[in-house]
Structures are given as C-alpha cells and as structure tokens.
Amino acid sequence: xxxxxxxxxxxxxxxxxxxxxxxxSKILSSIKLASKIVSHQINKAGLAKxxxxxxxxxxxxxxxxxxxxxxxNDSFINALSARGVxxxxxxxxNDSFVEFNSTVNNDAKYVVLIDPLDGSSNIDVNVSVGSIFxxxxxxTDKGSNVDIKDFLQPGNRQVASGYIIYGSxxxxxxxxxxxxxxxxxxxxxxxxxxxxPDMKTPNDGxxxxxxEGNLNYFKKPVAxxxxxxxxxNKDQMKTAYSSRxxxxxxxxxxxxxxxxxxxxxxxxxxxxxxxxxxxxxxxPLAFLIEQAGGxxxxxxxxxxxxxxxxxxxxxxxxxxxxxxxxHLEENLESESRSI
Ligand code: P6P
Numbered sequence: 001x002x003x004x005x006x007x008x009x010x011x012x013x014x015x016x017x018x019x020x021x022x023x024x025s026k027i028l029s030s031i032k033l034a035s036k037i038v039s040h041q042i043n044k045a046g047l048a049k050x051x052x053x054x055x056x057x058x059x060x061x062x063x064x065x066x067x068x069x070x071x072x073n074d075s076f077i078n079a080l081s082a083r084g085v086x087x088x089x090x091x092x093x094n095d096s097f098v099e100f101n102s103t104v105n106n107d108a109k110y111v112v113l114i115d116p117l118d119g120s121s122n123i124d125v126n127v128s129v130g131s132i133f134x135x136x137x138x139x140t141d142k143g144s145n146v147d148i149k150d151f152l153q154p155g156n157r158q159v160a161s162g163y164i165i166y167g168s169x170x171x172x173x174x175x176x177x178x179x180x181x182x183x184x185x186x187x188x189x190x191x192x193x194x195x196x197p198d199m200k201t202p203n204d205g206x207x208x209x210x211x212e213g214n215l216n217y218f219k220k221p222v223a224x225x226x227x228x229x230x231x232x233n234k235d236q237m238k239t240a241y242s243s244r245x246x247x248x249x250x251x252x253x254x255x256x257x258x259x260x261x262x263x264x265x266x267x268x269x270x271x272x273x274x275x276x277x278x279x280x281x282x283x284p285l286a287f288l289i290e291q292a293g294g295x296x297x298x299x300x301x302x303x304x305x306x307x308x309x310x311x312x313x314x315x316x317x318x319x320x321x322x323x324x325x326x327h328l329e330e331n332l333e334s335e336s337r338s339i
C-alpha cells in the first residue's frame with residue numbers, strides 16, 4: 001500500500017462529493033491538527049506531572065475535570081474555530097454549545113460535537129483514551145447565529161464522524177458515509193498514514209465488553225444476554241466468549257471494531273438512562289460501526305434514529321458485531337412483547 005497520508009486521502013476523497021467546497025476537508029484537517037497536539041501532551045503525561053490529575057473543577061456532568069480534559073477541549077475548539085468552516089461546537093466539557101460569532105463563521109455550514117478526551121481518568125494509569133467527533137450540516141440559515149437545534153439532530157443526519165485513540169500508537173479513524181478508514185500517526189515526522197483502509201467489523205465475535213460489576217442492576221434481557229456470553233456450554237457447541245473491558249470507550253470500541261465483539265453500557269441503578277451521551281459519544285460511534293457493517297442500538301431503537309432532546313442526553317448503548325447485536329435485540333424485543 002502506497003504511504004497515503006490522511007491529508008492526501010481527504011483531498012482524494014473530496015472528489016467523491018461533487019460540488020464539494022472543501023469545508024468538510026478543512027474540518028477534518030482541524031481535527032487532525034488538534035489530535036496531534038493532544039497526542040503529544042498525553043504521551044508525555046507521565047513525565048510532565050503538572051498536566052496530570054484533576055483541574056479541581058467539575059464539568060457539566062458533575063464529573064471531576066482532569067487537566068488534560070481542559071487541554072484537549074481547548075485544543076479542539078481552537079483548531080476548529082480557526083478555519084472559519086464551522087459556526088459552533090458542542091462539547092462534553094461545556095454546559096452549552098460554543099458559538100463562533102464571526103461573520104466568516106456564521107456563514108459556515110457545519111457544526112461539530114466532541115467528546116474531547118473520553119476516559120481521561122485512565123491517563124494517570126497509562127491506559128488508552130480517546131477523542132470522539134461528529135459533524136452535521138447546520139439547519140439554521142447561513143449567516144444567522146447558530147442555535148441549539150443545529151446540535152440536536154438525529155445521528156442519521158451526520159455527514160462525518162470519527163475518533164482518535166491515544167494508545168500504543170495514535171490512530172485517527174473516521175467516516176464521511178463512504179466506509180471507514182484508519183490512519184496511524186508517525187510521530188517522527190508528524191504525519192498520519194493510511195494503515196487500515198476500508199475497515200469492516202466481523203459479523204460475529206466472541207468478545208463482550210461491559211462493567212459486570214453492575215450485572216445485578218441490568219434489565220433482564222440484558223442480564224440474560226451477558227449470562228449467555230458467560231456460559232460456554234460445550235453441549236450447545238457455543239464458542240467460549242471472552243470478557244474484555246478496559247473502561248475506556250474508544251479503546252473498547254476500537255478493539256471490537258477490528259476483532260468483532262459487543263460493547264454494552266445499559267441503564268443501571270445509578271445511571272437509569274445509561275452513562276454514555278447520545279450526541280457526542282453514541283451517535284458518532286454508531287455511524288462508524290454501521291459504515292463498517294455492524295450495528296448500534298439503544299434499548300428499543302437504532303441509535304442513529306434517536307432525535308436528541310438535550311445536548312448531554314444519556315442513552316443505554318449497545319454497539320458492535322451485527323449478529324451479536326441481533327441476538328441482544330431479540331432478547332429485548334421478546335421482553336417487550338411479554339410485558
Ligand atoms: P464504568 C469513561 O468514563 C466512560 O465514559 C467510557 O469511556 C467507559 O467505557 C465508561 O465510562 C466506563 O464506565 O461505569 O464502567 O466505569
């Protein structure tokens with residue numbers, strides 16, 4: 001495979017969109033820049049104690065905001081605002097959306113939603129973390145101020161989504177609706193190279209990723225599915241499943257995307273609507289997994305069809321290999337029929 005950089009790939013892909021004006025390409029380039037900056041900080045975190053640990057503040061979720069959460073959030077928002085191609089950003093780290101109120105930005109046609117650094121509490125223990133992004137066309141008029149309704153669109157209206165995983169290597173994985181491609185960062189020359197072209201997730205898998213400590217709080221259909229995964233009854237000729245849960249969504253998602261598997265964050269006692277946020281975590285990953293041949297559902301519908309009612313809305317989230325999601329969905333549907 002010729003060493004294609006992500007910049008070259010974006011430029012070549014732009015030809016897939018007749019009449020495109022290059023704005024989406026500029027957004028992806030902004031995200032690429034921010035991911036390099038964040039990756040650099042994360043990779044030296046263990047040596048630069050001053051960027052580790054808590055910022056002493058809480059985010060809108062009431063979660064302890066890590067210093068690197070703030071750094072990542074600022075890095076993405078600054079990079080995205082600098083190119084004049086989006087009119088606003090919504091972030092896990094901000095109570096409401098951020099307007100870029102310049103004339104140039106108000107004329108822009110896109111909005112971006114981000115989880116700038118998911119799983120950041122894992123950084124102090126050197127576990128992989130990630131950034132997640134989602135891109136929509138605004139629905140308000142060009143030239144007007146961006147509005148909350150621009151950010152509360154169903155996932156099936158996304159024009160692009162992706163993530164960056166800061167792991168043993170830094171990777172950018174994204175889709176613009178024409179398949180999923182993965183790029184690995186070469187820090188020696190500061191370039192992302194195409195390393196995983198046209199990613200497809202296996203229809204089946206033997207990995208299930210869930211916090212089994214919450215098992216007693218899960219609804220019966222979900223608990224029954226997990227018990228099925230835990231069983232390895234040879235009489236049923238069922239392949240033994242493996243439990244793999246890193247506690248870092250992007251890392252668990254990335255492994256399962258490549259190897260096959262299912263990630264579950266159901267509703268629990270402490271999180272009756274689940275823990276993960278629909279707009280900047282579940283919907284972008286749902287777009288990616290569907291483009292790679294997998295599925296993403298909540299308890300009773302496709303993630304991409306849910307119309308958000310609020311920016312930080314949480315939903316139960318099940319994502320991964322098609323056949324595994326189909327099996328879980330059968331459990332959920334038979335339960336709802338029996339009620
Ligand atoms: P729990 C990290 O806080 C996160 O949002 C995801 O990255 C991760 O999958 C999940 O929460 C872990 O949550 O409740 O199992 O610790």
